[in-house]
Amino acid sequence: MVHKVNSGHPGGSLGCTEFFVALYYEIMELKDGFDMNGSDENLFFLSNGHISPVFYSVLAHKGYFPVEELNTFRLIDSRLQGHPTTHEGLPGVRIASGSLGQGLSVAIGAALSKKMNNDRKTVFALMGDGELQEGQNWEAIMFAAGKKVDNLIATVDLNGKQIDGATDDVLPMGDIPAKFSAFGWEVIKLEKGNDLKAIVETLKLAQTKTGKGKPIVIIMHTEMGNGVDYMMHTHAWHGKAPNDEQLEIALSQNPETLGDY
Amino acid sequence: MEKYTDQGKVDTRSGFGAGLTELGRTNPNVIALCADLVGSLKMQDFIDENPDRFIQVGIAEANMMGIAAGLTIGGKIPFTGTFANFSTGRVYDQIRQSIAYSGKNVKICASHAGVTLGEDGATHQILEDIGLMKMLPGMTVINPCDFNQTKAATLAIANHQGPVYLRFGRPKVANFTTDEMPFEIGKGIVLNTGNDVTLVATGHLVWEALLAAEALEAEGVSAEVINIHTIKPLDTELLLTSVRKTGCIVSAEEHNYLGGLGESIAGALASSHPTPQEFVATNDTFGESGTPAQLMEKYGLNKNAIIAAAKKVMARK
Numbered sequence: 001m002v003h004k005v006n007s008g009h010p011g012g013s014l015g016c017t018e019f020f021v022a023l024y025y026e027i028m029e030l031k032d033g034f035d036m037n038g039s040d041e042n043l044f045f046l047s048n049g050h051i052s053p054v055f056y057s058v059l060a061h062k063g064y065f066p067v068e069e070l071n072t073f074r075l076i077d078s079r080l081q082g083h084p085t086t087h088e089g090l091p092g093v094r095i096a097s098g099s100l101g102q103g104l105s106v107a108i109g110a111a112l113s114k115k116m117n118n119d120r121k122t123v124f125a126l127m128g129d130g131e132l133q134e135g136q137n138w139e140a141i142m143f144a145a146g147k148k149v150d151n152l153i154a155t156v157d158l159n160g161k162q163i164d165g166a167t168d169d170v171l172p173m174g175d176i177p178a179k180f181s182a183f184g185w186e187v188i189k190l191e192k193g194n195d196l197k198a199i200v201e202t203l204k205l206a207q208t209k210t211g212k213g214k215p216i217v218i219i220m221h222t223e224m225g226n227g228v229d230y231m232m233h234t235h236a237w238h239g240k241a242p243n244d245e246q247l248e249i250a251l252s253q254n255p256e257t258l259g260d261y
Numbered sequence: 262m263e264k265y266t267d268q269g270k271v272d273t274r275s276g277f278g279a280g281l282t283e284l285g286r287t288n289p290n291v292i293a294l295c296a297d298l299v300g301s302l303k304m305q306d307f308i309d310e311n312p313d314r315f316i317q318v319g320i321a322e323a324n325m326m327g328i329a330a331g332l333t334i335g336g337k338i339p340f341t342g343t344f345a346n347f348s349t350g351r352v353y354d355q356i357r358q359s360i361a362y363s364g365k366n367v368k369i370c371a372s373h374a375g376v377t378l379g380e381d382g383a384t385h386q387i388l389e390d391i392g393l394m395k396m397l398p399g400m401t402v403i404n405p406c407d408f409n410q411t412k413a414a415t416l417a418i419a420n421h422q423g424p425v426y427l428r429f430g431r432p433k434v435a436n437f438t439t440d441e442m443p444f445e446i447g448k449g450i451v452l453n454t455g456n457d458v459t460l461v462a463t464g465h466l467v468w469e470a471l472l473a474a475e476a477l478e479a480e481g482v483s484a485e486v487i488n489i490h491t492i493k494p495l496d497t498e499l500l501l502t503s504v505r506k507t508g509c510i511v512s513a514e515e516h517n518y519l520g521g522l523g524e525s526i527a528g529a530l531a532s533s534h535p536t537p538q539e540f541v542a543t544n545d546t547f548g549e550s551g552t553p554a555q556l557m558e559k560y561g562l563n564k565n566a567i568i569a570a571a572k573k574v575m576a577r578k
Contacts, residue, residue, distance in 0.1 A: 036334060037334060037335050037336050038334060038335070039335060039336075043334065085362060085363070086362075086363050086364055087364065094334055095330060095331070095334075095359060095363050095365075096358050096359065096363045097358070098358070099354050099357075099358045102323075102327050102354075102355055102358060102359050103327075104327070105323070105324045105325075105326070105327020105328050105330075105331065105355075105359070106327045106328070106330050106331040106359055107331060108324075108327070108328050108331060109327060109328035109329060109330055109331020109332040109334070109339075110331040110332070110334045110335060111331070112316065112328065112331070112332060113331065113332045113333075113334060113335030113336070113337050114335060116292070116313070116314070116335070116337065117335050117336075119335070135323070136323040136324055136327065136355070139319075139321035139323060139324035140324050140327065140328075142319075142321070143318060143319065143321065143324055143328070146319075147316075
């Protein structure tokens with residue numbers, strides 16, 4: 001997808017592929033079809049909207065829209081905008097994201113809505129680690145603990161990288177799990193964030209901790225660009241598309257690929 | 262000239278509070294959120310009657326806007342409450358992405374708009390909020406003129422699907438609209454018919470426009486007075502009908518002339534019926550501390566300013 005339009009964010013998408021597959025195929029209870037209210041089903045909010053390629057791919061494969069439509073990613077008149085949006089009516093997307101730091105607040109609102117509706121299904125959210133530099137997150141983190149939003153499982157994609165370099169070089173954020181703990185969250189560390197089995201187990205563990213007065217966060221260590229050797233261990237592929245040769249190498253390293261359609 | 266009776270000075274924010282209280286009793290989907298300004302926004306009655314439908318967010322307006330967006334998923338109708346400055350400029354990107362672009366049914370209810378916030382000064386007196394909000398695609402922008410109309414607008418926006426910016430104020434002002442003036446989003450109200458000049462006002466300036474029309478009548482000038490409570494979508498047809506008759510127009514608002522009601526009117530008329538127009542508005546400036554009346558006088562936002570603008574624009578016909 002990213003190669004086809006020579007635009008997009010492959011690094012973070014590859015780093016979170018296993019997470020999306022685990023969440024959508026093994027964890028979330030979803031109704032057939034799509035309605036915005038999403039009552040009596042799990043909801044997911046993507047805060048770091050730039051990893052739209054993996055989000056779109058999983059939504060398409062789950063049947064929210066035709067897989068062929070992935071070919072329109074970032075092209076004119078597409079429902080698959082560069083960053084996810086509800087504006088074009090793409091099924092599976094419930095909020096626009098891309099301007100960072102807003103998704104956790106939205107997920108909290110949706111979780112509160114579920115509580116008010118006596119809907120016991122959990123709300124999930126994914127954030128990037130660099131994104132935690134946005135102050136709104138800390139308003140949301142403080143609120144969710146203070147108001148006991150315990151039907152929410154947030155995950156932080158801890159890949160240690162952002163556009164300008166390593167997060168520790170750009171703006172060191174210190175001990176992120178300790179920060180969540182100090183704010184009153186239930187913190188679960190996931191060291192193998194690119195291991196499907198480990199992710200499923202961790203998400204299941206997180207589900208057992210809902211309804212106990214604390215919001216839950218999974219600090220998920222991932223490798224940006226996972227599965228493509230030249231994209232790993234660097235921030236260079238945050239927002240850059242591979243050329244023809246690079247794509248061939250990448251696909252050869254990933255026999256089961258999201259691919260272009 | 263039509264006679265309007267001031268039924269007693271009362272603040273428009275209390276009209277919001279009264280409307281919200283009524284919604285608490287009639288619409289179970291209405292949820293109120295506040296960022297530590299419950300008293301200022303007159304939300305306490307709603308909270309007392311519906312404690313489970315109120316969310317105190319604390320001093321965290323960005324988070325409040327995001328939570329409001331999320332609440333709509335599941336069918337809630339969130340009403341956020343804080344000062345106009347913190348309802349707009351402080352959280353513009355949150356409104357833009359999570360509410361407007363996402364098409365969420367959030368009602369952004371903003372008190373203490375304009376210079377009439379008074380003594381707190383320019384840090385709290387936003388004069389750019391109408392412009393900020395009207396530029397967002399899909400956003401409805403409403404600035405009611407008195408207690409009764411603010412209450413009516415609060416009730417009306419609950420039944421409107423889509424994001425709304427509702428702007429009201431702090432000071433006690435004349436309460437003069439009646440049940441005979443039903444509130445319909447997007448429909449202006451002709452308060453007085455006249456032939457020589459059209460006076461179009463929104464918010465606190467509507468009463469001043471009526472006072473101005475009365476004074477002008479004494480000088481033999483017949484002024485048409487139109488209350489535009491909905492700045493977006495603008496009731497262009499009503500304005501066109503009026504200026505085709507009067508041939509000139511004065512717009513009056515407690516807002517910067519850049520980005521305000523007057524600018525919207527000028528844009529609408531320019532494309533179909535270019536009309537001489539004068540702007541009663543702040544002139545690209547910040548406010549300052551003072552009493553509401555002092556500030557209205559100093560920044561040219563009262564009856565006298567409207568009378569002067571009317572005479573000036575009639576001379577340009």
